[in-house]
Amino acid sequence: MFVAAALVATSCASDEATDAPADTGETDTEEPSTADGTAATPPASDPDASADAPETGSSIEQLTIAISGDESTLNPYTYVTGYPGLNLLGLVFDGLLALDADNEPQPALASDWTVSDDNLVWSLNLRDDVVWHDGEAFDADDVAFTFDYVAENTQSNWTPGVAGVASLEVTSPTSVDITLTEPSVDFAVRPLASMPILPEHVWSGVTDPENSGVDVSIGTGPYSIASYDTGQSYALDANTDYALGTPVADTVLLAVIPEPSTAFAALRTGEVDMVSSIVEPQLVAEFESDADLAVQTGPGFGSTQVNFNNERAPFDDPEVRRAIGLALDPQELIDSVLLGTGTSPNPGFLHPDGPLSQGVVTHEFDVDAANALLDELGAELGDDGVRILDGEPMSFDLLVYADNPTRIRSAEIVSEQLDAVGISTSITSLEPAALDAQVWPGFDVNEGRDYDIAMWGWSPSAQLDASRYAALFHSDPAIGTLNVTGLVDPDMDALLDEMLAAQTPEERDELIGSIEERVAEVRPFVVLFYQDGAYAYRASTFDGWVFQNGQGPLGKLSLVSN
Amino acid sequence: MTTTLRRAGLTLGVLLMAVALNFVIPRLMPGSPIRAIAGGGDVGELTTAQRNALLDRYGLNDSLWVQFRDYLTGLVRGDLGTSLGDGRPVSTHIGERIGWTLLLVGTALLVTTVVGVFLATAFTTSRRRNVDTGGMTTSIAFDALPPFWVGMMFILLFGVTLGWLPTFGATALVGGGGVVDIAKHLVLPASTLILTGLGQTYLVTRSSLIAVMGSTHIAHARVRGIPERRLRYGHTLRAAALPIHTLVLLEVGWLISGAVVVETVFAYPGLGRLVFEAVEARDYPLLQGSFLLLTVTVIGANLLADLTYPLIDPRTRVSS
Numbered sequence: 001m002f003v004a005a006a007l008v009a010t011s012c013a014s015d016e017a018t019d020a021p022a023d024t025g026e027t028d029t030e031e032p033s034t035a036d037g038t039a040a041t042p043p044a045s046d047p048d049a050s051a052d053a054p055e056t057g058s059s060i061e062q063l064t065i066a067i068s069g070d071e072s073t074l075n076p077y078t079y080v081t082g083y084p085g086l087n088l089l090g091l092v093f094d095g096l097l098a099l100d101a102d103n104e105p106q107p108a109l110a111s112d113w114t115v116s117d118d119n120l121v122w123s124l125n126l127r128d129d130v131v132w133h134d135g136e137a138f139d140a141d142d143v144a145f146t147f148d149y150v151a152e153n154t155q156s157n158w159t160p161g162v163a164g165v166a167s168l169e170v171t172s173p174t175s176v177d178i179t180l181t182e183p184s185v186d187f188a189v190r191p192l193a194s195m196p197i198l199p200e201h202v203w204s205g206v207t208d209p210e211n212s213g214v215d216v217s218i219g220t221g222p223y224s225i226a227s228y229d230t231g232q233s234y235a236l237d238a239n240t241d242y243a244l245g246t247p248v249a250d251t252v253l254l255a256v257i258p259e260p261s262t263a264f265a266a267l268r269t270g271e272v273d274m275v276s277s278i279v280e281p282q283l284v285a286e287f288e289s290d291a292d293l294a295v296q297t298g299p300g301f302g303s304t305q306v307n308f309n310n311e312r313a314p315f316d317d318p319e320v321r322r323a324i325g326l327a328l329d330p331q332e333l334i335d336s337v338l339l340g341t342g343t344s345p346n347p348g349f350l351h352p353d354g355p356l357s358q359g360v361v362t363h364e365f366d367v368d369a370a371n372a373l374l375d376e377l378g379a380e381l382g383d384d385g386v387r388i389l390d391g392e393p394m395s396f397d398l399l400v401y402a403d404n405p406t407r408i409r410s411a412e413i414v415s416e417q418l419d420a421v422g423i424s425t426s427i428t429s430l431e432p433a434a435l436d437a438q439v440w441p442g443f444d445v446n447e448g449r450d451y452d453i454a455m456w457g458w459s460p461s462a463q464l465d466a467s468r469y470a471a472l473f474h475s476d477p478a479i480g481t482l483n484v485t486g487l488v489d490p491d492m493d494a495l496l497d498e499m500l501a502a503q504t505p506e507e508r509d510e511l512i513g514s515i516e517e518r519v520a521e522v523r524p525f526v527v528l529f530y531q532d533g534a535y536a537y538r539a540s541t542f543d544g545w546v547f548q549n550g551q552g553p554l555g556k557l558s559l560v561s562n
Numbered sequence: 563m564t565t566t567l568r569r570a571g572l573t574l575g576v577l578l579m580a581v582a583l584n585f586v587i588p589r590l591m592p593g594s595p596i597r598a599i600a601g602g603g604d605v606g607e608l609t610t611a612q613r614n615a616l617l618d619r620y621g622l623n624d625s626l627w628v629q630f631r632d633y634l635t636g637l638v639r640g641d642l643g644t645s646l647g648d649g650r651p652v653s654t655h656i657g658e659r660i661g662w663t664l665l666l667v668g669t670a671l672l673v674t675t676v677v678g679v680f681l682a683t684a685f686t687t688s689r690r691r692n693v694d695t696g697g698m699t700t701s702i703a704f705d706a707l708p709p710f711w712v713g714m715m716f717i718l719l720f721g722v723t724l725g726w727l728p729t730f731g732a733t734a735l736v737g738g739g740g741v742v743d744i745a746k747h748l749v750l751p752a753s754t755l756i757l758t759g760l761g762q763t764y765l766v767t768r769s770s771l772i773a774v775m776g777s778t779h780i781a782h783a784r785v786r787g788i789p790e791r792r793l794r795y796g797h798t799l800r801a802a803a804l805p806i807h808t809l810v811l812l813e814v815g816w817l818i819s820g821a822v823v824v825e826t827v828f829a830y831p832g833l834g835r836l837v838f839e840a841v842e843a844r845d846y847p848l849l850q851g852s853f854l855l856l857t858v859t860v861i862g863a864n865l866l867a868d869l870t871y872p873l874i875d876p877r878t879r880v881s882s
Contacts, residue, residue, distance in 0.1 A: 155600045210601040211649025257829040433593030443592045443605040
């Protein structure tokens with residue numbers, strides 16, 4: 001028992017785990033924690049203690065998190081949403097590297113890594129103290145297996161990331177050399193820092209990964225799936241053998257609550273301890289006034305933007321898109337829709353606090369300039385106050401998701417701002433899948449598009465790696481997989497190709513700066529704002545939430561203490 | 563006997579029509595099931611070939627005619643197909659949910675019918691005008707209440723403010739599943755359905771009673787000195803039972819589908835939510851399966867209503 005108590009003291013030495021249960025508070029001895037979190041190895045003299053230790057190794061017994069939808073069997077081929085699905089996936093699986101709160105890659109299953117001078121060979125040393133949830137040891141063969149598996153089973157988020165791998169050589173049970181076909185500055189972010197490593201002994205038998213059951217959702221992560229009740233809940237148990245830190249809760253329960261109002265009510269009753277949905281700006285004060293609750297805020301990387309169909313007149317003319325950009329006032333939207341809780345837009349798309357933005361361009365709002373530009377284009381004001389361009393009234397449908405109040409309010413203000421320059425829009429709110437079918441039919445840019453203007457947004461992942469940034473603008477559908485505006489601009493393509501082939505981070509950053517300028521110039525869309533994240537939680541249960549810049553607090557950074 | 567046969571033939575025709583519509587309508591909705599099929603992948607990054615391979619696996623690139631033929635062949639064998647989302651059989655999905663829906667809506671339907679009919683009879687036949695008017699006005703107001711709003715109010719009052727009842731789910735996350743636990747989770751969603759459903763039962767019962775109350779046989783019964791209580795429940799209500807019987811059986815369709823809103827508000831794992839999720843994901847087989855179940859239930863309830871009329875009302879008996 002003494003050993004068990006000492007272990008608690010060890011875990012309490014970290015900042016995150018300050019809420020130790022009262023019964024362990026007696027042990028005031030400040031045991032030095034071992035450097036790499038391998039403290040969970042008790043002295044060999046007391047074998048019984050090692051069995052007891054896990055239960056007291058965490059500071060919270062149970063933490064319940066409300067999520068808005070089912071995430072299927074929570075493995076790399078089945079999870080449903082980018083947020084919170086991908087974050088929850090990180091509780092079960094580990095990558096070779098992991099992003100820290102500032103989105104910089106840090107060691108994870110790989111303890112360190114080096115890159116050759118020609119930027120082609122990545123040599124990674126792996127930890128030797130990691131075991132899978134089923135007790136098997138993790139080694140370099142699992143890494144090799146995962147790279148092969150992801151390359152072969154293409155419907156994974158990481159397949160594009162491993163496409164540039166020429167070969168992977170297992171140099172020892174704890175080291176691999178990965179050779180790339182071309183240098184890739186982003187290789188550390190994707191795939192290394194996000195691709196979950198799969199257990200070869202389990203996944204070599206998985207032939208239908210996207211329909212795989214929870215029985216193969218076995219990772220090395222800080223929590224293992226103890227039970228899954230389809231559409232209702234998950235129970236995740238702390239992985240007591242976790243080598244990369246200490247899980248903060250013995251059990252993390254995920255409750256599927258589709259209606260946010262209900263989830264927030266359950267937070268107030270104490271039935272849940274954290275809600276993964278964002279708190280609407282007007283409700284933040286209400287939660288902060290409750291002594292047991294708190295709201296954590298931070299920048300959100302998700303964008304809200306006005307997309308033009310760049311293929312359809314008059315939006316095929318960059319001057320028209322520029323004029324609309326000048327007519328839109330993001331500050332009014334941030335003040336009235338977000339009550340100030342948002343970041344002003346970078347017309348080059350990238351969030352100013354994100355890892356890629358060079359901060360070279362700013363949004364220009366100038367109604368007079370917008371009017372002058374439209375006059376210059378020959379768009380005369382008609383009797384009804386709507387401009388007529390090339391014989392057609394400038395009157396368009398503005399599509400917006402019917403289930404997103406923030407987007408709808410934004411669309412209303414955008415519509416008013418466009419009225420002021422003689423452009424008329426009628427807001428059409430559509431069920432999400434129906435809107436997607438017009439803007440991004442089949443989620444395949446090869447299938448074209450059928451809309452005038454649409455309220456749109458990209459999730460935080462588009463801010464994190466440069467290949468996704470390039471995917472927004474490249475006219476080649478194989479690269480421009482996210483080019484839903486249908487932009488075709490040879491200068492842009494050239495810049496993007498150059499940037500993707502950059503040898504060093506410095507070279508790439510400089511090119512990203514040029515791309516941001518070009519985006520601001522050709523204006524395939526107008527970014528309006530990036531809404532801040534605001535997440536409510538029960539501080540009396542757990543107060544150690546770590547806000548990952550741009551992404552939010554739900555994930556490994558919060559639920560593992562080091 | 564020929565009547566029964568004709569009715570059976572008609573029912574079969576309606577069923578076949580419904581099967582065809584259940585197949586066509588989901589496919590007419592704009593939107594693609596590819597996101598549901600691909601699971602965790604960033605669906606935008608799939609190449610056209612990879613995309614087609616996925617669609618091929620579920621036969622979604624076949625012509626509609628071939629897909630329909632496959633669907634019918636499956637149905638004949640009793641196979642509803644597999645969900646595009648997770649590859650599990652549609653019947654498994656429905657099986658997981660149907661119990662909760664039957665419990666929730668069954669309870670609500672039972673209480674709504676008993677309470678609604680009783681209140682309507684008591685108030686309408688009270689022969690006091692203000693009682694009748696008050697009852698009617700209240701039930702019209704209840705009938706107009708939006709279930710979402712009522713559910714939210716219940717959650718805030720009984721969950722948050724008073725702390726008496728759980729706010730979400732069908733069982734507790736840990737150690738749930740006992741009778742008391744299930745009952746506690748049932749109270750708020752069932753009450754929401756009851757409160758918002760009571761009005762309709764009340765109004766139908768009332769109008770049916772009023773028609774009967776004016777008839778001569780009730781006047782005669784009263785003259786014969788039959789006690790008021792027996793007059794109300796034995797004579798008036800008995801004669802007015804037919805429309806109520808029809809309403810209740812029609813509402814059996816509601817057993818399967820009608821609780822979408824309430825199930826969403828209370829995170830109750832019933833069929834309504836399953837249908838809603840299937841629509842969002844464009845999960846065609848799951849939509850076909852659950853709509854088929856709904857259709858069969860409604861048709862079955864109608865048939866049952868038709869066949870049981872003679873038991874309730876001798877006037878509808880056909881001499882054979």
